[in-house]
Each structure stands twice: as structure tokens, then as C-alpha cells.
Amino acid sequence: MGTLGCSSVSVPGGGRFGAELIQEQAILDFYGTEEERAQSLKLLRSAxxxxRPDRGLACYNLSVLYQSMGEKELAAEYSQRAKTSDPKDPLYAESVFQNSLSDFKPASENDRLDEGEQALKKAIQACKEGKKAEASGWISPLVSSGEISKETLSHGIFQECGIDSSVLATAKPNSLKPSLEYYKTLEKNHPYRKVWDLSGEFGRNPKTPSENPVTRSWKEFRISVSAKDLPGAKKHLSAFRKSLEDLSKDGQTSKQLALQLKKAAFLLLSEDSAYVRFKDLAKELSDKPGSNP
Incomplete structure (x- = not known):
């Protein structure tokens, strides 16, 4: 369990798995408050x-959501975008077909694009043709309006194109960080949130000691392990067990979570090479000598 500091388990990161989780959360938020719905649509439109080569999933999800709102024109638009991103995907093709059955007649590709998107398309084309100055001209107003971020200009075709440095200098960082949104989702839905302080998880380093007695005593135990301080390790492990016992009194859910934390700690001490010098302390977590928790 990464939370307790196992040497062989890592916290999940980004990638397509992370992107899909973010979109799942966005869809859930769509059915929340008006503010959450607006933020959900904004996130999916941005994606x-x-x-990204896998942007079709976001376009498809937008199509479905707009269809549920009765926005047939937008539903058709985003289903077409999904298909354009991956013409071989049967789901996207079916979505376009279903939307075509409505009484709305899809507009041409250029009609579907707003001014910013048309400018972006022209900038990309200019870059492909090696027209750096022309591309910079199309990009400049998008940078000023905040539609294009510094990250977008620092990767892919725009990086290869070599956009004018004066344009790059005015570009602002993306205010929406997908990785941070992903970690927020992980924390929000983490099953141990009720019993464990997550402020130090997911690559973050808290500036102050945890106020959660379970988390604090375990981290102090790990510090003692690193210092090869056996008496200190035994003291903090005892505090860890006592904190779990107190936690178990808060209800059945807390009791089960505390038991799982105790078992995880026992297994780490018994099996993980990082704790080999302190293996004998595992018995401190047993209710009976020689037994598991």
C-alpha cells in the first residue's frame, strides 16, 4: 500500500488512464450543480x-451530454469531431449516424468552428507549410485571449514550428492542470480518506506535521526506521496501534478501515525489505503472539 510507504508499490499517475478518470468525474459533475455542469463542459471542451490523439473520447462524451440537453446542433458537432479524431472507431461512427437521423442538418466543418478554432486550424496549417510568421500572426490573438496556453506552444507542432519569441513571452500557463484534477479526483474518492491524512500523498509534501494521530505516528515510525532507532520505532509503532484502536471506536466503517491499515502495516513489517531490520516488531501489531492482526 503506497500510503504506508511500501517500497514496491507506486501511486498511479496520469496517462490515458488518468485522462479517462478525469472525464468520468466530469460526467458525474455534469449532473451536479449548475456551476459544476458548466465546469464539466468546459473541461471536456478543452480536452x-x-x-492529444485520444481527444475523441472527450468529444464523444460532449456529444452525448449535449444530446441529453436537447442541443442537437452541438451534439452533432462534437460527434463529428470525435469521428474526425479517430475515423476507424465504430462508436464514434455510430454516434455521427445517430445524430444525422435528427432533423438537424450538420454544417460544414468551417461553419462548426468558432473564430478561435479557425485561427488555430490556420496556424497549424501555416506551421506545416513552414510559414512561421503567418503562424505567429494567427496564434498571437489566441494567446492574448487566453485560448492558447504556454504548454500548448511548448510542445508538438508549435514547438517544432518555432513560434515568434515575443508571442511565447506573453503566453500564460494553463490554469487547468489535468494532473492536479486527476489527483483531486483520487483524493476525493480515496476509500481511506476518513482515517488517513492524504495531504502528504500523490507527490505532495506537507509543510506541517499531520494532525491525524494514525498518520503522524506511522510517519514518525518510518523516520525511526530510517535512523535505525529501534526504541523509537517501537514507541511510535505502539502509538500507531493505539491510534488505530481509538479509531475503531468511531463506527463500523472506521473499524474496518483501521483493521485493513493494521494488516497492511503488519505485512510491510513482515515482508517488505525496507523494514528487514525491524521485522520482529510485527508482533507489536498482533493481538496474540505469533499470529496475524
């Missing part, structure tokens, strides 16, 4: 308009 759909990105240069």
Missing part, C-alpha cells in the same frame, strides 16, 4: 480541442 476535445486539444492536440
Amino acid at each position: 476535445c480541442r486539444s492536440l
